Amino acid sequence: MVIALLGFSAGLPFLLVFSTLSAWLFDAGVERTAIGFFAWVGITYSVKVFWAPVVDRFALPVLSHLGQRRGWILAGQLGIIAGLVLMSMSNPASSLLVIALAAVLVAFCSSTQDVAVDALRIESAEDELQGMLSAAYIFGYRAALLVAGAGALYIAEFGSWALAYLCMAGLMGLGVAAVLWADEPQRVSAEQRDQNEIILIDQIMGRPMQMAQRPGWQRWLLGAVVCPVLEFFQRNGKFALLILSFIALFRLSDITMGMMANPFYLDLGYSKADIASVAKVFGFFMTIFGSALCGVLVVRHGIMQPLLLGAIMVAGTNLLFALLAVLGSNGVTPPIYGLALVIGADNLSGGIASTAFVAYLSSLANRSYTATQYALFSSLMTLPGKFISGFSGWVIDSSGYMEFFLLAAALGIPAIVLVLVLMRHARHEPPAVEAKNPLSAP
Template sequence: MSIARPASPGRLPLFALLGFASGLPLVMFSTVLALRLQAAGAALVVIGFFAWVQLLPSAKFLWAPLLDRYDVPGFARCWGRRRGWILLALLGIATALAGLGMSDPRDLRLTAGYAVLLAFWTTTLDIAVDAWRIEQAPTPEAQGPIAAANLWGYRSAMVAAGSGALLLADRGGWGIAYLVVAGGALLPFPLIAMMKGEGRRTVALLTGLLASAAILTVVGLVAGAITWGVVAAGSAGGIGAATNVTPYVLLACMLPFVAMAIALPRIRRAGPTSRLRTSLALGPYVEFFRRYDHVAIVLLAFVSLYRMGDVLALNLSKPMIRSLGYSLTQIGLADSHVAFAATIAGIGAGGWIAARWSPGRGLAMGALFAAIGNLGFVWLAHRPPVEAWLYLATAADQFGNAMAAAVFVVYLSLLVDPRFAGAQYAFLSGFAFLLPRLLAGAGGGMVVAIGYDGFFLLSALLSLAAILFVPFVVRPKPAL
């Protein structure tokens, strides 16, 4: 497959719309699903467990190499490999959203199964879009605008889905809310299908739709079997609403770093023809460790900590606000115009900082404002339920996290080897959320132990801790 030519300014709206399609489902299997489960009477600890669905994006490196190597039948012949996977993923997202909206949230196994499917296809879309974005913009000057456009769409969608779904749910029910969001996620599909390609578009579209139906069915069956097995194993192991899983989660967070330290000497010794370096599944990641050597472990520790506060707050911020006495409509309104304006401003500020400031100053500023956003929830927990206070806390949270996200995306994009753009970016961005999402699954138990204000104070301190790493990761020099 040939490398695509750099993106023209006319492609920026498309990348913004693709970001929009990626951002819509995220809140539907995180914050919105948490509120839906709360409304159905699920215990706070169980709601916290559902944050582990978000671990799937952190494991995207497992199937990202497949997107670098294989085509989607039909779609790829006309529109190419990257856009072919994008079209398939969009169909998967819409299907999973519809299923999640129609399922009964009291059936935790079925709800978890659809949530896992939604997370899988959302992640697949992210892999394909990120790879296409990196190929289209190989320099820092080109990467800044295209990354900002993608993030504007992404964060705007989180705002639109977070607010719109709650307003619709308050008026027409949860099923209607999920179906409307499913329609919104499909918006890029006709635009890509109308783009100029090779061969007959109608034949490619029909062939691609038939192939997609088969792929979606197989993936759905596999995801359902895995989900039911995991839930059954957890129940058999005594994991329930009263289980404190925090110590086990903290232990699990250490395992990836132990494994990397053990594997690094062997990676150093691997020659050019070694299976480690030529393997489709492992090669791109082995090359990352060979490129940065021992600094790779420091880099991964930093990226796993940088977005910690944002991820910990994601699942439980809305249940906390609801518990303070705010209605779904009030939360939805705060998540609409207030959050949208703050998000746009935060991404704009982050994109400007990434382009003009030194990487170290930009990363530190992003972490600082992300921490301020988390402290806003601590402040809100001690205020009466006044909409103005809710708007202020929401604005601080959205601005800080959007700024940090913009700086962070550019930083990660410049760490990857262009030869393995899709796989290595998937690995870095996935690992960045692995440990935070592991801890987020124990968030319900943490809140029970230390309260909402203690939980959000802890998340803010973890965001600030990332600043300590900045001097060591700001300009990592490749070892090879």
Template structure:
């Protein structure tokens, strides 16, 4: 029998890293259904996030739920931060509908229905009564479902990318759909709440998930990954693989238990335990158990597996190999491909989007509250400034990011996005301090008069100016970051690897939110924005180091080429 050598990780990844041939790629790309499906799937990903992580907090703020409690409820975002714990499950095809719709589309159909139902459950809640258990249950179900949906959408995007629809373009279209959903779930919800109330808003959002169902039905099903290619990553002895698999599962199970148990205790105990104390005591251990330990163990498998023959590497019980292929093979492939560069990649991912994500759940309290430097705006004003004008500015930023990806390249775009994201936090800090810089700037440049011509008062004009800078930067950085992570993922293991990347991006910020709520109550909002800006500086440093690493690697490969 002739032995066929499967493609290496580098070869497969290179297939997803197709550089667009100028802006002309847009004309070819928009002639086929993958781009429309990507837009609708992006919408179905963004809508539940906007409703459950953002708009729900506006409802809670209006119901006079304490800021510290809102911070704890925002821990439903941990389903997104820890999505990699169950990302291997989407490697299997759902029963009953799987044969007709395929693995990816079947998962999407099931999850989109669950999200719609969970939004309906939230609509039945009454937070003003002080009973938050049913609301937390519905929100948690929805968060689990939309985090899992994101895993499937990300895998689909990586798997269907080719020269006609390159990964950079699909990533930008995904961001456009996502931010359009933010407009509907943000400004649309705030305006609609005035007319039909918050329960009606969440019912409407559940109906709008039907757009995601349309996207799923028109999306082509990717070609399944060859199991022979996956089996290539079964390195080392069966005993070592079983030991590493058991250690990883135990570590992930312990971390999940600690986080879920604290959320339950915090929501059912009065007074609630300190999220800050929990994060300080257990946060580093949780990060170590869920990120550092599995990565180190995967590196151990790579090291031990060097020099082993194919027969020595692949023999193991079938069930153990199945679990290994789903859970550890993606990490082993990643560590084997990146080597020492995994440290740099890890640092970049952990810091790049934290500057915006860490304070996201407190945006509505900052805009609508009246303490700690909060701005005290009405729902209608926030709907205009943040969830209408702001989302438009985000879409502008995404468009600029997509243009930059096509014209100046991925790493330049990534660096510019990191710089802008860090700097624009200072605009929000200035607002929290009473606008000592923004106010005189707008007076001196005539911007107050310009906004006034449209009937916009000075306080709202200041907020809109700060949001312009913040959201353009966020849109630009988001487009560059998603494109970078998508290209970093291997097509064979896109679901798990991208889930790990995004989980890392959300992890540190999500863990810090409970403590951040207590910081705001003690020191006000300005201190929060200063911390976010400094975190952004760390991201800039990691982008520069990663760029150097990629340049050195490219030169090494070129020198080794015949």
């Protein structure tokens, strides 16, 4: 229950600075070009790897009595609440800069919370229980996306956007309660950690690095930042660059179009209640179905074939959005079942692609550096898409929705090609052997 509530706390802020925020800005009359630039707020999630080592190594002075992990989580949650309250007190029509700064605050605190929650989840149980904890976390996260998407839209439809964001700030209290309820996981002592890192650094470099004679900041930098990257490249060789390129490009197509989805639905003439019911509620269940289906496919066929299927489907569903844009180009709102068909296909493909991709990223991480390497992968997978999506409103204003969705579909082609290359490499190369885990040494 603790992990499920922490997953809810992690998922709730995401849409509030992404697609839900874009609907609010569009409703307030903000230009689409400006709305597109707000996608860059999401880059904060993509660069969390830069401060993840700080969260991983240092305890916050004021909240240290809670423990290192719980202290950072609570600090992130309090920052999220403050940012959401500030957004609820602002008007996009007259205080767009305040909205932007508050959104950045929410995104920064949310991404910091993510780093600490992932660490707490991994450290709270043995490997045999990680599957259960992951399932609980994902359920809480998906439920939060439903609340922050459909729930916020319903509140805005029948109340106001200010009330919607104020209610979301109140729901963050569930995460605060989970932090107070949780136990701080046990960790190795600082002395044992330093000894383990000396062993690891010497092993990777192939020679003694004389760590005891180096300044403290060098020891910290080598152990917390450099070693995870060195280990990944040592294990994968020159093929590591291709793997990282694939990670950066796989979600380029769906992230690029995500920021403009709600403005697109509103432009077609659908109400916020229609969007909440179809795009959020119905889409939520289609995503869950796609994730479950992908789980079966991974068991039967391995990771790579579902990964290829997901890449093809994500690119292809953008063509359905282009078709919907054509149907609505004459000023007549397409039938609601047309929206349901497109949303269903999009969320089904997203569930398959996301589940396969998470399984693939998990297979890449060395158990000695799970948190750091996974933070690197997750940051890299969203950064290009977040940057390009910032220009989405400009593309739509310049060319139109149909051309934008065709472009988003084309952006999915490199991912399809790279999956095929990875599949060929997997057939012709023996599986990489992970470096020995020095943390198991006495």
